Amino acid sequence: MLIPLDELVNFLRRCLNEHIGPYREVYLPVMPSGQDSPHSTLAPLREKTCPALDGHRTIDPAKILVYGARERVAPFDRESLPALLAGVKACDVKALEILDRALINEDFVDPAYKSWRDRTTVLSFDCTDTAPTCHCTLAGGKPYAETGFDANAARFGGHYFLSAATDKGRTLLDLIRKHVRVDTTHDRIPAAVEARRAEMTAKVESQNAEFARSAEYGRLRSSPPEVWKEESRECVGCGACTHICPTCYCLILNDESQAANFVKVRSYDSCQLHGYARVASGASPRPRVDERFRHRYLCKFVFMKKEFGSLGCTGCGRCTEACPGGIEFRSVVRHLMETPPGGRPAAGPA
Numbered sequence: 001m002l003i004p005l006d007e008l009v010n011f012l013r014r015c016l017n018e019h020i021g022p023y024r025e026v027y028l029p030v031m032p033s034g035q036d037s038p039h040s041t042l043a044p045l046r047e048k049t050c051p052a053l054d055g056h057r058t059i060d061p062a063k064i065l066v067y068g069a070r071e072r073v074a075p076f077d078r079e080s081l082p083a084l085l086a087g088v089k090a091c092d093v094k095a096l097e098i099l100d101r102a103l104i105n106e107d108f109v110d111p112a113y114k115s116w117r118d119r120t121t122v123l124s125f126d127c128t129d130t131a132p133t134c135h136c137t138l139a140g141g142k143p144y145a146e147t148g149f150d151a152n153a154a155r156f157g158g159h160y161f162l163s164a165a166t167d168k169g170r171t172l173l174d175l176i177r178k179h180v181r182v183d184t185t186h187d188r189i190p191a192a193v194e195a196r197r198a199e200m201t202a203k204v205e206s207q208n209a210e211f212a213r214s215a216e217y218g219r220l221r222s223s224p225p226e227v228w229k230e231e232s233r234e235c236v237g238c239g240a241c242t243h244i245c246p247t248c249y250c251l252i253l254n255d256e257s258q259a260a261n262f263v264k265v266r267s268y269d270s271c272q273l274h275g276y277a278r279v280a281s282g283a284s285p286r287p288r289v290d291e292r293f294r295h296r297y298l299c300k301f302v303f304m305k306k307e308f309g310s311l312g313c314t315g316c317g318r319c320t321e322a323c324p325g326g327i328e329f330r331s332v333v334r335h336l337m338e339t340p341p342g343g344r345p346a347a348g349p350a
């Protein structure tokens with residue numbers, strides 16, 4: 001079905017103001033006030049916020065909402081209210097699918113994450129623009145979500161074409177139909193939406209032509225140590241790349257109990273930090289920066305692929321933006337993939 005652009009935003013506001021549907025909070029990309037920036041951030045919808053549902057992914061990943069940087073996990077308050085997460089783009093939707101496999105499975109369930117996922121309806125939006133670091137197509141993705149969303153909105157002129165993929169998504173669309181005048185004559189993806197999707201995919205491919213690489217990521221394992229040392233030369237081991245990554249979920253559990261009050265708090269950890277996996281004797285499995293740097297790339301392209309059946313990188317490009325050492329993630333992967341197992345040939349005399 002089709003809904004005028006403004007009507008969708010009005011509906012989201014009415015959900016909060018008129019208590020339409022079960023949603024007691026709506027999160028969406030907003031433009032930071034007073035800043036002339038092309039980058040939006042995820043925030044709760046408020047009277048004065050300026051929603052930015054189109055464009056490209058937000059600065060911060062959707063992970064920040066459903067898997068907070070610091071959350072109490074025991075005792076866990078299960079009385080939380082339903083929420084609507086609108087405007088997430090394909091790279092973040094794909095990341096949520098990976099986090100689902102990591103944090104809700106037969107061996108382990110993170111109660112706080114599961115609670116967020118159960119009560120949150122994800123309304124994804126097709127990308128209508130790209131950030132310079134976006135490279136979903138290199139990671140096997142597209143600039144529109146194909147799976148993992150509850151409902152999706154695709155720009156169609158002055159309207160959005162809405163479709164649903166789950167019961168939560170169908171509930172949302174039923175509510176919209178009930179409260180907004182929509183055009184229900186379109187029940188299939190219009191040709192113009194397909195054309196725009198193809199155009200956006202070509203745009204992402206074109207901006208990444210210089211970073212094109214093979215998909216045989218098992219080769220990363222045999223890249224020689226000196227190449228990892230060279231690639232990690234500017235790395236200061238700060239962990240910004242993993243904290244901002246939508247699929248990183250390594251955690252540290254702290255006991256913050258006081259007297260009889262038992263409290264466990266989960267915070268982000270990072271394999272890029274020296275203290276990661278360090279044991280009481282002080283021994284660390286990866287004491288050097290280049291070893292930790294290597295581990296992250298192997299985690300994204302080899303370990304997660306083996307564990308979850310898909311790459312642990314969705315091509316969002318945030319790690320490049322966040323890196324204080326100016327390390328371009330795509331260049332590192334391409335260089336490493338191009339390196340023969342025996343190492344790079346020594347440079348000849350000038």
Ligand code: SF4
Pocket residue numbers: 242247248249250269270271272295296297299300
């Ligand atoms: S091991 Fe490192 S790269 Fe892998 S999920 Fe943990 S923090 Fe992220």
Ligand code: SF4
Pocket residue numbers: 241244245246247300312313314315316317318319320329
């Ligand atoms: S590794 Fe970098 S580009 Fe890939 S998903 Fe994580 S932050 Fe995005």
Ligand code: SF4
Pocket residue numbers: 234235236237238239240241242272322323324325326327
């Ligand atoms: S953000 Fe850059 S400097 Fe910091 S740990 Fe990651 S690669 Fe190293």
